[in-house]
Amino acid sequence: MTDFDPEWELATRAIRVGHARSQEGEHSEPIHMTSSFVYRSAAEAAARFSGEEPGNIYARFTNPTVRTFEQRLAAMEGGECCVATASGMSAILATCMGLLAQGDHLVSSRSIFGSTVVLFDKYLSRFGIQTDYVDLADLAAWEAAIRPQTKMLFVETPSNPLTALGDIQALADLAHAHDCLLVVDNCFCTPALQRPLELGADVVVHSATKYIDGQGRALGGAVVGDRQRVGEEVFGVLRTAGPSMSPFNAWLFLKGLETLELRMQAHSANAQSLAEWLAQHPAVERVHYPGLASHPQFELAQRQQKAPGGILAFEVKGGREAAWQVIDATRMLSITANLGDTKTTITHPASTTHGRLSEEQRQAAGVGQGLIRVAVGLEAIDDIRGDLARGLDAL
Numbered sequence: 001m002t003d004f005d006p007e008w009e010l011a012t013r014a015i016r017v018g019h020a021r022s023q024e025g026e027h028s029e030p031i032h033m034t035s036s037f038v039y040r041s042a043a044e045a046a047a048r049f050s051g052e053e054p055g056n057i058y059a060r061f062t063n064p065t066v067r068t069f070e071q072r073l074a075a076m077e078g079g080e081c082c083v084a085t086a087s088g089m090s091a092i093l094a095t096c097m098g099l100l101a102q103g104d105h106l107v108s109s110r111s112i113f114g115s116t117v118v119l120f121d122k123y124l125s126r127f128g129i130q131t132d133y134v135d136l137a138d139l140a141a142w143e144a145a146i147r148p149q150t151k152m153l154f155v156e157t158p159s160n161p162l163t164a165l166g167d168i169q170a171l172a173d174l175a176h177a178h179d180c181l182l183v184v185d186n187c188f189c190t191p192a193l194q195r196p197l198e199l200g201a202d203v204v205v206h207s208a209t210k211y212i213d214g215q216g217r218a219l220g221g222a223v224v225g226d227r228q229r230v231g232e233e234v235f236g237v238l239r240t241a242g243p244s245m246s247p248f249n250a251w252l253f254l255k256g257l258e259t260l261e262l263r264m265q266a267h268s269a270n271a272q273s274l275a276e277w278l279a280q281h282p283a284v285e286r287v288h289y290p291g292l293a294s295h296p297q298f299e300l301a302q303r304q305q306k307a308p309g310g311i312l313a314f315e316v317k318g319g320r321e322a323a324w325q326v327i328d329a330t331r332m333l334s335i336t337a338n339l340g341d342t343k344t345t346i347t348h349p350a351s352t353t354h355g356r357l358s359e360e361q362r363q364a365a366g367v368g369q370g371l372i373r374v375a376v377g378l379e380a381i382d383d384i385r386g387d388l389a390r391g392l393d394a395l
């Protein structure tokens with residue numbers, strides 16, 4: 001990693017880490033759109049390839065713009081190493097391929113990103129890695145699911161769409177007591193609001209596609225952790241299998257990191273305001289948001305996160321018909337399942353992200369037909385509220 005002052009706070013790291021200015025004296029970070037690199041001599045090429053000498057070789061695993069992004073995100077998460085990937089899903093895949101082997105067992109929160117469930121159940125299982133799912137807030141269930149073969153605990157907190165929390169510190173202690181790793185998908189909070197490694201987690205994975213970009217432009221991911229597990233094992237998978245981040249996307253993401261803390265605070269402030277308004281609306285039965293005192297884990301959210309984040313869910317009276325009516329009455333909000341954008345998005349989980357579950361599974365997951373999820377963007381809060389009020393007031 002390029003030198004940086006360990007005293008630097010997050011906002012400074014987000015802006016200053018990772019860029020070694022070239023002989024051109026450029027102020028903004030350059031985009032190195034090059035797949036290969038040239039050596040001054042045959043001996044230098046040999047030294048690079050053998051690993052005797054550090055430096056660029058080939059952009060599948062060494063590119064200066066990607067490296068700038070990796071060093072910056074590592075510094076923000078407080079990790080030794082970061083490996084950037086083509087998407088959030090390839091970050092999770094590379095983590096599993098690098099750190100698990102045939103016969104290993106995985107314990108995961110039940111409330112994780114849908115494609116992660118498919119990755120675990122359909123694909124990892126083909127290679128002899130079995131997964132069991134538990135309720136993310138039930139520590140006793142996590143402990144009961146651990147077997148001698150268990151190597152990894154996997155959690156996403158807050159969960160989607162109900163914003164339930166996993167206690168990262170308690171899960172890290174549990175993992176380490178059983179010789180397991182704790183992997184945290186930190187997509188919803190980002191290091192601006194939550195730093196799992198400081199709470200004892202071993203590895204953090206990201207979908208940079210969401211808040212790190214923050215403007216819905218590009219697909220990317222990252223894995224952050226120590227030198228051995230991430231710098232050697234996960235990096236080895238990336239180097240060999242090649243789910244690598246494009247230098248252009250790395251440049252978008254590293255410019256995204258520069259404003260991440262400001263944006264996450266603004267997303268949280270808008271979401272808090274919207275949650276409080278929804279909680280007193282007569283057509284709303286219940287609001288799920290970690291910033292409300294009514295949230296069952298309000299205390300944990302205060303302890304674990306710097307702010308409650310930009311995502312909330314609420315239940316309207318009248319089931320699916322009423323929920324669709326509210327969604328269809330909006331004129332500004334985007335009807336899409338994506339999140340982590342400046343633009344506010346609204347979605348009906350029961351018929352989209354959770355649409356493939358049986359009614360029984362959906363009930364167990366707490367995703368009722370009247371549930372609506374909002375990923376609150378950065379438009380003026382009065383306009384977001386006004387757009388939702390149209391449908392809600394008509395119920």
Ligand SMILES: *Cc1c(COP(=O)(O)O)cnc(C)c1O
Nearest residue numbers: 087088089113185187207209220
């Ligand atoms: C979107 C998302 C992913 C997958 O990321 P992609 O960049 O879409 O591959 C993983 N985890 C969470 C929590 C996500 O929201």
